[in-house]
Structures are given as structure tokens and as C-alpha cells.
Amino acid sequence: MLKPIQRDFQVRFSYATLFTHNLFAVDNTTLRDVIDGEEKRVLFVVDSEVARHNPRLSADIVRYCQHHKDKMQLAHAPIVVPGGEQVKNTEKYVDVLRKAVNDHGIDRHSYIVAIGGGAMLDMAGFAAATAHRGIRLIRIPTTVLGQNDAGVGVKNSINAFGKKNFLGTFAPAVAVINDFNFLETLDDRDWMAGVSEAIKVALLKDPKFFDYIHVHAEDLKQRDMTPMEWLVYRCAELHTEHIATNGDPFEMGSSRPLDFGHWAAHKMEQLSGYEIRHGEAVAVGLALDVTYSYKRGMLDEAAWRKVLETFQKLGMSIYAEELDMLNEDGQRHVFAGLKEFQEHLGGELTIMLLEGIGKGVEVHHIDLDVMAECIAVLKEWERTPQSVISTVEAATITAEAEKV
Amino acid sequence: MLKPIQRDFQVRFSYATLFTHNLFAVDNTTLRDVIDGEEKRVLFVVDSEVARHNPRLSADIVRYCQHHKDKMQLAHAPIVVPGGEQVKNTEKYVDVLRKAVNDHGIDRHSYIVAIGGGAMLDMAGFAAATAHRGIRLIRIPTTVLGQNDAGVGVKNSINAFGKKNFLGTFAPAVAVINDFNFLETLDDRDWMAGVSEAIKVALLKDPKFFDYIHVHAEDLKQRDMTPMEWLVYRCAELHTEHIATNGDPFEMGSSRPLDFGHWAAHKMEQLSGYEIRHGEAVAVGLALDVTYSYKRGMLDEAAWRKVLETFQKLGMSIYAEELDMLNEDGQRHVFAGLKEFQEHLGGELTIMLLEGIGKGVEVHHIDLDVMAECIAVLKEWERTPQSVISTVEAATITAEAEKV
Numbered sequence: 123m124l125k126p127i128q129r130d131f132q133v134r135f136s137y138a139t140l141f142t143h144n145l146f147a148v149d150n151t152t153l154r155d156v157i158d159g160e161e162k163r164v165l166f167v168v169d170s171e172v173a174r175h176n177p178r179l180s181a182d183i184v185r186y187c188q189h190h191k192d193k194m195q196l197a198h199a200p201i202v203v204p205g206g207e208q209v210k211n212t213e214k215y216v217d218v219l220r221k222a223v224n225d226h227g228i229d230r231h232s233y234i235v236a237i238g239g240g241a242m243l244d245m246a247g248f249a250a251a252t253a254h255r256g257i258r259l260i261r262i263p264t265t266v267l268g269q270n271d272a273g274v275g276v277k278n279s280i281n282a283f284g285k286k287n288f289l290g291t292f293a294p295a296v297a298v299i300n301d302f303n304f305l306e307t308l309d310d311r312d313w314m315a316g317v318s319e320a321i322k323v324a325l326l327k328d329p330k331f332f333d334y335i336h337v338h339a340e341d342l343k344q345r346d347m348t349p350m351e352w353l354v355y356r357c358a359e360l361h362t363e364h365i366a367t368n369g370d371p372f373e374m375g376s377s378r379p380l381d382f383g384h385w386a387a388h389k390m391e392q393l394s395g396y397e398i399r400h401g402e403a404v405a406v407g408l409a410l411d412v413t414y415s416y417k418r419g420m421l422d423e424a425a426w427r428k429v430l431e432t433f434q435k436l437g438m439s440i441y442a443e444e445l446d447m448l449n450e451d452g453q454r455h456v457f458a459g460l461k462e463f464q465e466h467l468g469g470e471l472t473i474m475l476l477e478g479i480g481k482g483v484e485v486h487h488i489d490l491d492v493m494a495e496c497i498a499v500l501k502e503w504e505r506t507p508q509s510v511i512s513t514v515e516a517a518t519i520t521a522e523a524e525k526v
Numbered sequence: 527m528l529k530p531i532q533r534d535f536q537v538r539f540s541y542a543t544l545f546t547h548n549l550f551a552v553d554n555t556t557l558r559d560v561i562d563g564e565e566k567r568v569l570f571v572v573d574s575e576v577a578r579h580n581p582r583l584s585a586d587i588v589r590y591c592q593h594h595k596d597k598m599q600l601a602h603a604p605i606v607v608p609g610g611e612q613v614k615n616t617e618k619y620v621d622v623l624r625k626a627v628n629d630h631g632i633d634r635h636s637y638i639v640a641i642g643g644g645a646m647l648d649m650a651g652f653a654a655a656t657a658h659r660g661i662r663l664i665r666i667p668t669t670v671l672g673q674n675d676a677g678v679g680v681k682n683s684i685n686a687f688g689k690k691n692f693l694g695t696f697a698p699a700v701a702v703i704n705d706f707n708f709l710e711t712l713d714d715r716d717w718m719a720g721v722s723e724a725i726k727v728a729l730l731k732d733p734k735f736f737d738y739i740h741v742h743a744e745d746l747k748q749r750d751m752t753p754m755e756w757l758v759y760r761c762a763e764l765h766t767e768h769i770a771t772n773g774d775p776f777e778m779g780s781s782r783p784l785d786f787g788h789w790a791a792h793k794m795e796q797l798s799g800y801e802i803r804h805g806e807a808v809a810v811g812l813a814l815d816v817t818y819s820y821k822r823g824m825l826d827e828a829a830w831r832k833v834l835e836t837f838q839k840l841g842m843s844i845y846a847e848e849l850d851m852l853n854e855d856g857q858r859h860v861f862a863g864l865k866e867f868q869e870h871l872g873g874e875l876t877i878m879l880l881e882g883i884g885k886g887v888e889v890h891h892i893d894l895d896v897m898a899e900c901i902a903v904l905k906e907w908e909r910t911p912q913s914v915i916s917t918v919e920a921a922t923i924t925a926e927a928e929k930v
Contacts, residue, residue: 224689254872282624287659291660
């Protein structure tokens, strides 16, 4: 028989995450400098929430492209699509962008520039990655979550069959540009929601960064830009470093450290009909898995309390009623999130927990009874000022939960 | 301002192309050996044409999985989808497979095994690459074209907006398994159509291989398996070698050497309503671009004649009436294929021509008047036994074409 032909090859990806203010001021060259070549066709896609908060944005984009027409040519007026999770819950907007690619002569050397929150960037990224087998994408995230997490990752997606991120690909952007001015126009929920992803990566990788967030929690709540810019920068840096150096950027294995706290978060989002923001759900999911780490004796009490206090100082909820929703068999809906999480990653169930601040550890089994106790602890903590709850009381709550 | 974060990383891909007979005989371990892990869920997708020619195939698959259940577990009965280009002309079958992934618990560590012709493999590959951001795919091509070309590539696609391969991704299979037995059940058109891709790669890369095809052309036409097995093997080897060593496996540049002859082929297929097989269109497209190479003084007459004679000995047409279809402005429809080809690749128009057998050369401009003359030459050659046409007569035909 003819011998097998074995072929190995590597594909090199390279991308920059850039930081700026006033991106579309004509003398700001950040965007023009990432365009490779001359007179490239560029298609802008703008999140409707961003357009609403920045009414001059479309005009600024047109003026910018006119000024820099030697590098970039506007293929069409900026296309406005909805923001938020709703844009991912249908293939409709992906089709809108694919049609625009076809109608406006966008080729594999043209650019799609997507300006918006994490959900909209996920959707636009999926459209860009699959039209002509991949149009060059520049991501301009406008939320804290987008700038420090979703926007700097290498994934895109939409939801299908009621499952978050069921459809998508791995496709790095050619550049990510974070304009801090966009953060000023966010409402308080969106400002705060992205902080939880920074807490997540700090808890896994950088205790000093966690301390920084802990110390500046009240400033962050007061919308002080200085700590927020550093938070976004350091989180983006840790996130991209992880992708580039963890050895599995396209997640072919079963391990996904950066999805710490996410099995419950994804399910809560779905159960709430996407009323809960992703970052808000991640805060609860992190609080839950940190509490579980403590209850299993992996994490010491001081560290556990410090994490929950940080969320509290930030004004972020660590409990959501979706955690206690029951299905028709009387089981908690949220626990189905474990199986869905495993299915999505593939292979063995692999859940990241915490051994210490800055030190993650993976486990392959979750005790649902203990997890139910943790939900009860979070519910009580959320209801009662943290200073009131002592370890003894927490133990009592646990004992009560066990009786249920 | 915070300094840019620059990140580079490489993603390693590895795949084997394997050759066998009687793949689903229970003692044939070719398929089980490519499954990584134990008790992996496997979803089979079968081309309806293949199912028709191999009525016992589904039963054989079930028996094979039963015998090898320590490695592979049948997630569901094999799913039969149409073969041929029609399966790519809609998103319907992609959705069927995505739904099956959802319904049957297929995760990123499960396998989709796709058995069929090149078009069906393209479609199934697109579904596999985008569900859960990529399910492991094993391709089992059943046509000559699939085994020596489409099946061993790293691309997938469906058609959209009337354009071939408008949607798709780059996603290598984990393995390609070529079972030569499938070739015996092909009808004559499908048997022969795939030979043109072998001629293409031989013309670009291996004059000895071209001589082999030239010498064995009549045996191939008579359906002799021995030269066909070698043709498939050598073509697959040259094809995968190109992908692994050309430095641009995901085609980020403008050059696509393996698309020699394809700008016209893709357009002819579309103009024929996909009545013309891809391989048949490639034969005409190659004859056209080889003739253009000769007419532009790049290729000598003997080489030009040898190429056309080879197609003739194989019984393959080198002309199709789609070449002479005119649009409402009296322009040849097929010439729009140049622009579409450029758009699809992106960047500058880059067309592969021939300087000698085994020696391609890229040009960035095509003279449409000369190309029109070449169409006239092919039409006449197709109508008249090749021995009758002398260089002088070819020149006369050209002169007449110029008058039109």
C-alpha cells in the first residue's frame, strides 16, 4: 500500500493591541498606521449603543477616511447594528455584514473595522472570518469588557440552539485599538461589568494586580479614569500574554484557564434571557467558584473574604436569582452549565478553581451538593453586610443549606 | 500613552493523508488508528451519490464502529446529504449538520467523518469548522478530485451571493483517508474530472509527473486502476507539500499558485448552473491559460500542443460554450471571473501562467483581446482533430477572431 503522507505546518499570527484617546481626530495616526498597503477598502461596523452615545462618530469616521484616503477608502457609510447579546442571538446581522462584503467589493486584503461592545465584536468577527474565508479585522472595543478581554482575544462567535457561542471560529484580528474615551460614555453597568474579567485574570495570574484592584475598588466605582486605564491595560496584557504563550491559542485541548468562573456565568446569562450582562454574570460565577474553592479547603478564608469584599467595594452583585432557578425535576438549571461547558470545550470536564490569589488549579469533578451550599452562602452574603458574616455564621448557613 | 502590546504566536497543524482499500472492513485499522483517545463520539456524514453506489455503506459503518467501540462510538446513524455542487448552494445542509452536532452531543474532541465528493466535503468541513469553533474532521474523499485535491487541502466552503466559495474558513482536517475502492464506483465523468487537477499540479511542479499522465492518458481513460492510484497519490503528495512548504498555507497573500486555470473554471461552473463538473471546468480553464501562455510567447509550441493533446487523449473537452456567453453589454461573461477571482483572493490580480512544463509564472495583467483569441483557438481545436490544426491555421483562426 502507498505510504502515508504526513504533513505538519505552522501558521504565524501577529497582532498589536494599541491604546489611544480620540481615535478619529484626524491627526491621530493610530488607525491609519495599522493599515497595511495603500488605498485599502475599509468597511466600518458600529454598535448602535456606541452610535447613540457618540452622535458625531459616523461623521468623524467619514472625515478621518477622507483625510487619510491615501491609506484607507471608505467602502460604504458605517453600518450600524444593535449592541448587546441580542446581536449574537440570530444569524441575521452576520448575514447583513456578509452581504455588505459582497455588495461593497470587500476582499481578503480589505478591512472590516468593528466598533462596539464585546457581543457585537464577536458577531462582526464571525462574519469577517467566514466571508471570503477571512477578511482582515480591526477591533475597536468600546466597553471595559471589550477592551480588556473579549476584544483582545482570538475568538468570535454567535449563539445558536440556545447555547452561547455555539457557532464561531478562532481568528485573530490584525489589530485591536482601545480608545479610552469610549469608556466615558458607558452607563454605570457597562463601566463596571468589565472589571470582573480583570479580577478573573488577576486571581489566576497576578496577585499584585489583584491588590491594585482591591485598593482602587472605590475609585473604580466612582469612575476614576486613571485606575480604569491601568486596569484595562494590565488585563489586556495578561490576556494576550496568556494566548501567545500558553501553547494552545486555538484551544485544541480541554483546558481553558481563562474561562475561570464562566461555566455558571454563561448559563446565568442564558437563564436571564441575557438581561444579566456578561461581566455581571462573571462576577457571580467567580464569587461562586472562589467560594467553592474555599469550601473544598483549597483556598484560605482570608483570600476568599478578600475576593468577595472586592466585589462588594466595587458595588457588584455576587448573587443572582438565576442560581436558584429549578427545572421541572427540581434540579438547579445552572448546573446544566457544567455539562454545556464540557461539551463546548470537548473532552473531560475541566474547571478552574483557586489555590491562592494568583494561583489557579484545575479540577475534573464538581460536587453539586457543595456547590449548592456555596450558592446559599452567596445569597446570604449579598443580603447581609459582609462584616456581619463570620466564619461561624457562614458555617451555619451551610448547615442550613445542607438540610434543604 | 500606554505602550502597544505586540503579540506573535504560531499555531501548529498536523495531518496525515492515508491510502487504503476496503476502509470499513472490520480488520482495517486505518480509521480507528487516527482517532485520538478512547470512546470518542463520531458522527458520519455521507454523500447521497456515494450511498447510492455503495448500498451497504451505512451497515458497514455501523458494524465497523461496533467492532471498534473501544475507540469510536457512533453518535447517530450516518447522515446522508446530497452530493455535487447543489449541497454548497444553500446554507441548509450546513444547518442540518450543526443541528446534528447539537442534538447528538458532538464536542470539540468528537469527530465528524465526512464521506463524499469534493463539494460535499467542502460543505461538511464548513459546518465542522464553525460548530463549537471547530469539531475534529476526518475527510474520506470518494472521487478522484476529492482524493487528489479538494480533500487534501485545508479549506472548506459553501457558495453564496452567486459566488463560488464565498463563505468558508481555513481548517485542516485531522486526517484524510483515501480508499481507492470508492473510485471504482464513479461514473466516467467523475472518474475523469479529477485528472485535470493532477495535470494542473504536474504542469506547475513536476514535468516527470506530467509525462507520466501524458503516457498513461489512454489507460486512464480506460479506467486502469494502477495509473489512477499513482496519479492520486502523487497529486495529493504535491498538493500537501505545497500547502506545508509554500509559507502561506492560509493564503494571506495575493498569490495562489494552485488556482492555476481556476479563474475561468469557477466562472464557467457558475454560468453552467453547475452542470459542468469542477474538474471538467478546470480542464477547460487550464487549456485556456496554457494557450494564453503560448500566445503571449511565454510557452513554446511543443509544450502547448502536448498539454492540449493530453486532454484530448483523456477524452476531456478543452472548450465549453460558457466561454462564449455574452452579457447584455456584449462582453464575455467569463471575463468577469477575473475580477471575482481577484476579489476572492484580495489584493492585486495575480494569475498563474506557464513558462514551461513544470514551471509556473505569475502575471498581474490579462489582455482580454488575446484571451478572446485563445477561446477561438480552443473552440476550433475541439471541433477539429488536433493533427489537422497547424500553427499556421491557429494563426488564421486568431486573425479571424480578431475581426469579430
